[in-house]
Amino acid sequence: MDLIALAVPFFLLALIAELAIDRRRGSGLYRANDAINSLSAGTLSTTIGYFTKLLPLIAWGFVLENFALIDMPLAWFDASPRGIALWVTAALAWDFCYYWFHRFSHEISILWAAHAVHHQSEDYNLSTALRQTSTGFLFGWIFYVPLFVIGFPLEVLVTVNAVNLIYQFWVHTQVVHRMGALDRILVTPSNHRVHHAQNEIYIDKNYGGMLILWDRLFGTFEDERDDEPVVFGVRKPLANWNPFWANLQVYDYLLFDARHARRWRDKLGIWFRRTGWRPPDVEARFPRRPVELAAFEKFDPPVAGGLRHYVLAQFGVAVAATLGIAALFAESGANAVLLPCILLWALLYTLGLLNEGRPYAVRFELARLLVIVPAGMLGIALAGHLAAPAHWLWAGTGAYLAASVAGLYAALQLSKKTVLKHELISD
Ligand SMILES: [Zn+2]
Numbered sequence: 001m002d003l004i005a006l007a008v009p010f011f012l013l014a015l016i017a018e019l020a021i022d023r024r025r026g027s028g029l030y031r032a033n034d035a036i037n038s039l040s041a042g043t044l045s046t047t048i049g050y051f052t053k054l055l056p057l058i059a060w061g062f063v064l065e066n067f068a069l070i071d072m073p074l075a076w077f078d079a080s081p082r083g084i085a086l087w088v089t090a091a092l093a094w095d096f097c098y099y100w101f102h103r104f105s106h107e108i109s110i111l112w113a114a115h116a117v118h119h120q121s122e123d124y125n126l127s128t129a130l131r132q133t134s135t136g137f138l139f140g141w142i143f144y145v146p147l148f149v150i151g152f153p154l155e156v157l158v159t160v161n162a163v164n165l166i167y168q169f170w171v172h173t174q175v176v177h178r179m180g181a182l183d184r185i186l187v188t189p190s191n192h193r194v195h196h197a198q199n200e201i202y203i204d205k206n207y208g209g210m211l212i213l214w215d216r217l218f219g220t221f222e223d224e225r226d227d228e229p230v231v232f233g234v235r236k237p238l239a240n241w242n243p244f245w246a247n248l249q250v251y252d253y254l255l256f257d258a259r260h261a262r263r264w265r266d267k268l269g270i271w272f273r274r275t276g277w278r279p280p281d282v283e284a285r286f287p288r289r290p291v292e293l294a295a296f297e298k299f300d301p302p303v304a305g306g307l308r309h310y311v312l313a314q315f316g317v318a319v320a321a322t323l324g325i326a327a328l329f330a331e332s333g334a335n336a337v338l339l340p341c342i343l344l345w346a347l348l349y350t351l352g353l354l355n356e357g358r359p360y361a362v363r364f365e366l367a368r369l370l371v372i373v374p375a376g377m378l379g380i381a382l383a384g385h386l387a388a389p390a391h392w393l394w395a396g397t398g399a400y401l402a403a404s405v406a407g408l409y410a411a412l413q414l415s416k417k418t419v420l421k422h423e424l425i426s427d
């Protein structure tokens with residue numbers, strides 16, 4: 001049973017509820033471009049996960065088979081008091097390993113490169129929770145290996161991992177302010193807001209997943225202060241809406257420094273040193289401007305009204321496609337979803353371009369509609385993984401393309417009119 005997949009409808013409902021509260025209060029917690037970028041990163045992480053999530057499972061299974069110290073049958077984890085105590089122990093042990101995984105993810109460069117995606121949002125709302133990395137599968141699993149050496153069954157640990165992740169969803173909100181004593185025991189919205197801050201005093205704090213007690217124990221706890229409002233985001237901003245680049249940006253910084261470092265020690269060492277460390281010769285030749293928090297402005301390029309509506313409508317298509325692909329994956333596995341995923345990734349990429357207001361974005365969108373989508377659908381029809389008959393597939397694709405081209409045309413006309421109106425007013 002995939003608990004995370006079961007939780008997705010509740011995630012979406014909670015997100016819509018938070019958005020409704022935000023609109024009613026006029027509190028400005030949501031910007032469409034930032035939320036779309038976060039949800040695109042989340043979609044990318046889930047769909048890339050279809051092709052990568054076997055890696056940790058194979059590694060963990062191997063450790064369990066060959067190195068487990070205690071033979072713990074799954075039957076021990078029943079509803080008896082002993083079974084419940086074992087479940088709680090497994091959940092706490094997982095949360096403990098999560099703390100260290102998360103802490104190293106901030107403190108070591110190559111791990112930060114994977115984790116930074118989660119922190120790039122300059123807003124803080126439930127869409128930020130879904131903003132997850134696509135490259136975490138590379139190293140994340142290593143931190144949980146000790147639990148498999150102890151001998152906890154794979155099924156139990158996969159379940160407590162899912163519970164841990166699901167728990168972390170609700171803390172990404174500004175709608176809940178403080179929670180009294182709970183703020184000192186559990187990870188809550190207040191102390192996780194601190195974790196997402198770029199203010200000096202909040203940096204590298206509050207790494208906990210479910211319990212904030214680990215931070216209090218290991219000296220990384222910081223309380224949210226009324227006199228220091230949280231500024232969300234990272235100090236080297238992403239400054240675009242490309243969900244692919246969001247996953248590569250920090251690797252690119254590291255690669256740049258590694259290429260330009262003169263000493264081999266630095267070329268290799270840079271990946272495993274403290275985040276932010278740069279080889280002295282590279283720092284001297286390519287200095288980076290210091291961060292000035294007072295001058296911080298959210299990335300928010302203007303986009304004409306008509307195109308904004310078009311992007312929102314196409315993002316609705318992306319959400320529906322993501323749910324459809326998830327169902328197809330559950331039924332037919334990774335091979336069946338490869339082409340649909342490529343089409344979805346092209347859509348997410350082009351929505352980023354449109355939200356950035358790039359001059360070539362509309363041309364790229366037209367190419368997607370007239371070339372990429374028909375070619376992809378032809379491939380999907382030939383592969384024959386879909387249960388729908390071919391004529392329904394073509395009718396659906398035709399209707400989508402016609403509506404999209406008409407919608408794009410209408411959006412451009414509307415945008416031209418708005419620009420004209422603005423010019424007349426400013427004249
Ligand atoms: Zn983090």
Ligand SMILES: [Zn+2]
Pocket residue numbers: 118129172192196
């Ligand atoms: Zn977070």
